[in-house]
Amino acid sequence: MDSARNPFSPGAGSRPPQLAGREDIIKNASTALVRVKDGRSAQSQILLGLRGVGKTVLLNEIDHRADKEDYLTAFLEAPEDGTFIGILVPQMAQILNRLSRYEQAATLVRRGISGIRNFAAAFKLKVGIPGMLDVSVTPTPGEADSGNLEIDLTTLFLTIGQAAQKAGRPWAIIVDEVQYLKQDELAALIVALHRIAQKGLPVIMFAAGLPQMAKIAGDTKSYAERLFNFPPIGALGDAAAQEAIQQPILKEGAEINEDALATIIDATHGYPYFLQVWAHHAWELAEKSPITLRDVQNASAAARQDLDQGFFRVRLDRLTPAETDYVDAMARLGNGPYKSTDVAKELGKRQSALGPRRDSIIKKGMIYSTRHGELDFTVPLFSDFLHRRAA
Numbered sequence: 001m002d003s004a005r006n007p008f009s010p011g012a013g014s015r016p017p018q019l020a021g022r023e024d025i026i027k028n029a030s031t032a033l034v035r036v037k038d039g040r041s042a043q044s045q046i047l048l049g050l051r052g053v054g055k056t057v058l059l060n061e062i063d064h065r066a067d068k069e070d071y072l073t074a075f076l077e078a079p080e081d082g083t084f085i086g087i088l089v090p091q092m093a094q095i096l097n098r099l100s101r102y103e104q105a106a107t108l109v110r111r112g113i114s115g116i117r118n119f120a121a122a123f124k125l126k127v128g129i130p131g132m133l134d135v136s137v138t139p140t141p142g143e144a145d146s147g148n149l150e151i152d153l154t155t156l157f158l159t160i161g162q163a164a165q166k167a168g169r170p171w172a173i174i175v176d177e178v179q180y181l182k183q184d185e186l187a188a189l190i191v192a193l194h195r196i197a198q199k200g201l202p203v204i205m206f207a208a209g210l211p212q213m214a215k216i217a218g219d220t221k222s223y224a225e226r227l228f229n230f231p232p233i234g235a236l237g238d239a240a241a242q243e244a245i246q247q248p249i250l251k252e253g254a255e256i257n258e259d260a261l262a263t264i265i266d267a268t269h270g271y272p273y274f275l276q277v278w279a280h281h282a283w284e285l286a287e288k289s290p291i292t293l294r295d296v297q298n299a300s301a302a303a304r305q306d307l308d309q310g311f312f313r314v315r316l317d318r319l320t321p322a323e324t325d326y327v328d329a330m331a332r333l334g335n336g337p338y339k340s341t342d343v344a345k346e347l348g349k350r351q352s353a354l355g356p357r358r359d360s361i362i363k364k365g366m367i368y369s370t371r372h373g374e375l376d377f378t379v380p381l382f383s384d385f386l387h388r389r390a391a
Contacts, residue, residue: 045207046229062172066174074095084185
């Protein structure tokens, strides 16, 4: 059919044509935004899920909802290498820049400018201070300059939160790939948000990370379990998966047969990104409406090749040969979760000797600990890819 009218264009973080099965997540986030804006309490949220389930899409939707509620927003992606604080400070500077337009917040903005300069100097951050923040401001001794990350970040958050309250412009911090925060950065962020909540200031955070993030946050600060809500983001159920494929096709004046639709859902296990890839190729290969089972069967090879050469391959290429051997051994054991002892046995090595290798793969975000002594892939259907690669 006409490629120009193909409603499916899968990409990293790209909003699907039909955001199906996520209504509760979006509703809860919208409610939290309104509550904070109105001066009421609401938990910050960390969305948890595997790769390709649409966490970034949801963060972008929440960012859009925050804009509609007149929030000042800072959208960041935590770097795997480098410091999160190094990219957070310029964002805070931009928030202060925007708050400087409100006369009632002027004193707090000047304090915040001084604090950011002190903070950047204390932590040796090479960050630019944009716009009006280049004007002369007398440094305020003792303002975010102790060199203690938890204390100084909390000081900055409180100042910005108070300025936001004075200006009537709440602040939403949106963080993707939050599992890449270093432990001291995560601890400081949790402490700062906790103090903000205690003070009732109009600041809230929405983040997304891999499934282990709830445990990491709880281990970092015990009260994180009460500070955050951790909505799980998984595969779509059959009804939502059907809606995600069928509705965009119908909006283009075309149709898809029920058996073709069921085959896509079965092949993708309902994972949103895979649904988009399969539907995209089915549309491309169908000569006319309706899209048939044969069209989907013909599209499956192209969809798998697309995923193997892109989505899966770029992740595998980040591993060393020894790390690749480890994940290959996991895949040979079948479907996860996998016991670390079984992987060691498969490789013919002692479990203790494999610890550094396993930890490196976890750090790269390829596998995670489902519970003590057990592992699984962070990428859905990754073991199937490894089987195809080995064949």
